[in-house]
Amino acid sequence: MKKILKLGLILLLAVIVGIVVYNYPRLNIITGFSAKSVCSCTFEADRDIVSIEAGDNGFSPINLAKNVIDAKEKSVTSTVFGLKPRKAIYKEGIGCVLLPNGDENVKFKPNRKSITINKPYPYGNLSQKDTLFSAVNYAALNTAVANAFDKPGDTIERTRAVVVVYKNQIIAEKYAPGFTNESKLLGWSMTKSIASAVLGILEKQGKINVNATNLFPEWENDERSKISLNNLLQMNSGLEWVEDYNTISDVTKMLFLAEDMTKIQLEKPLISKPNESWNYSSGTTNLLSGFIRNQFKTHQEYLDFWYTELIDKIGMNSMVIETDISGNYIASSYGWATARDWAKFGLLYLNEGNWNGEQILNKSWVDYTKTPTNTSNGEYGAQFWLNAGGVYPNVPKDLFSCNGYQGQHVFIIPSKDVVVVKFGLTEHPDFNLDTFLSEILGAIQ
Structure with a gap:
């Protein structure tokens, strides 16, 4: 023995x-x-x-x-x-x-103003008005939403939250045990779309041009000077990058080792011509975060702008975008907000950049966002994913979305006047998004 x-x-x-x-x-x-x-x-x-x-x-x-x-x-x-x-x-x-080196000297934070607005959701802090739409089959809709969640004892779908908004009204909402409409949820790469919107606001203010080149002093003496802001937004810069979360790769070294995440893609060499080789890169989005920072005289202005001009302006008061130790927003990955607040972001784009009468983004910027990137097979725009190439064959091709690691999504479907938010831990196709979306949309005539 x-x-x-x-x-x-x-x-x-x-x-x-x-x-x-x-x-x-x-x-x-x-x-x-x-x-x-x-x-x-x-x-x-x-x-x-x-x-x-x-x-x-x-x-x-x-x-x-x-x-x-x-x-x-x-x-x-x-x-x-x-x-x-x-x-x-x-x-x-x-x-x-x-903390890469145990340094705890973190003294920066954005200034925020959370204003109570006595209007119903989504434009204020009050409960939305009770509204029934004759075009909605609520029984079919609720079944479609329920199908996204695991039955007791199962761990297949692993859905945490679903919110369906039609004509600016929540028509279906469900959460897994342990989560509520007040739970902050990590969007992972959905945060990339927030960065795109911030750039859209700068464009509306006349401070940037998507066709601009010579973006960084570090590139001015080599071929990288020809990379445009548009190339970065569309993930089509030609810069070297490996996006693999299962190995020691560029993205994992950036997220878990780097002190300044805006510099990792900045230092990469050009390995193909801009606009000729689409390559998904979280490093590119953090580089864009650095580009945004460079548009301001002070770091505090950079920190405040994201909230004052976008996040708090549209009432996403639960949202927090986390930073690296150097104080840069990790725009590639670390945006937290409730499912309802993520839905507000989708509504901003559904309504062509208009928020309750104020034009936050130019309509032309929203249209630009939805324009397919060259060589992406119609799957990608400007930090948003597209269905133009028919990834979801039973869903309208005008769908565009914020997508994140482990199955986080904000789907915007203009032809149906619908926004669908889905959080979970299972990705497509293991979680069949085509079926999920087509069942929801099928309940809305």
Whole structure:
């Protein structure tokens, strides 16, 4: 019996050693991801550690990490078998910041004004008016929405929230256990579309031109000087980039190791001609965040602008965009807001840039957003995804959307006057978005 026990312990030790050896080069990434995720979900989204580790962090190799929460300091430290500790700390106004070198000198935050507006949703803080639309089959709609959620005991769809808005009115809304209409949800790459809107506001103010080149001093003496702002917005710059979350790649090194995330794509070489090779790049969006910063005299102006001119102006008061340790908005990945507030962003675009009578974006900018990028097969515009190429064959081709890692979406369907928000942890096609959307839209005549 002792021999069997000893052999079992040896085998267990061998397995542990094997896991550590295999993952050791990635441990900084694993613990960085885990610390940042647990910190944000705990202190920004007010979630408990059990649901975080089972959901957001419940996949290999991230689930190897052990997370220790310091409630007093509002920080999280993560390790794997005691190795490679990484720390993230919560700061009011900017969410959780991953500390690459343990530096906790985080003193910046945006100035915000949350104004109470006595109007119904979506334009104010009051409950929306009770409205029934004859064009909506509510029984079919509610069935379609319910089909997106797991039945008790299942973990297939893993949907957390669905909100359907028709003619500026919420006509269906459902949340998974543990989530409500006040839960902040991480949009991941949906945040890229927020950055696009900020650039659209700068364009409306006459401060930028999408056809401009010579965007950065670091590029002025080489071929990168020919890259236009349009090329960056459309992910068609020709710059080198690897977007792979399963390996040590450009994107994982940027998100979990870099102190200034705006510089990673900036330093990459040109490997093809601009406008000839579409390549999805989170580094490009953070580079755009740096470009936006360069339009202001002070860093505080940069921090404030996103909220005063867009986010708070359209009542997305729950939203927080997190920063890196250098104070740059991580526009590629880290926008948090309630599902209802994400729906407001979709409505801004559904209404062609107009918000309750004020033209926040030029209509021409919204049209530009929906223009397919060269070589993207009709799938991508200016930091928005498109259905122009028929990715969802049973859904109108005028659909465009904000999409994020693990199945986060804001779908805008102008021909149906509809916005659909969906949050979850399962991506298409494992979660069939074509069926999901076609069933919802089929309930609206």
